[in-house]
Amino acid sequence: xxVLTPIWRKDGEEERPFGPFSLVGDILREVAAGREGVRxxxxxxxxxxxxxxxxxxxxxxxxxxFAEFAWNLADAVR
Numbered sequence: 001x002x003v004l005t006p007i008w009r010k011d012g013e014e015e016r017p018f019g020p021f022s023l024v025g026d027i028l029r030e031v032a033a034g035r036e037g038v039r040x041x042x043x044x045x046x047x048x049x050x051x052x053x054x055x056x057x058x059x060x061x062x063x064x065x066f067a068e069f070a071w072n073l074a075d076a077v078r
Contacts, residue, residue, distance in 0.1 A: 002077055003032045007043040007069065010051055010058035039077075046072040 005025035012021045032038045046069050051057040053065030
């Protein structure tokens with residue numbers, strides 16, 4: 001099983017009521033830690049922080065962005 005932490009988003013540094021967005025990845029890593037057969041892939045490393053790779057310029061990858069994501073994810077799980 002592969003657990004994917006969140007990918008880059010333009011508003012990722014904005015403060016939220018639950019804390020920083022990076023906390024989501026930290027929680028996923030903590031929950032997955034020590035579980036047999038579970039591997040965590042850092043989503044932030046899969047997508048460069050380039051708004052041009054996002055259809056809405058901030059959150060949802062466009063076709064180029066998904067291609068970048070797919071290649072990087074394939075490398076990460078090999």
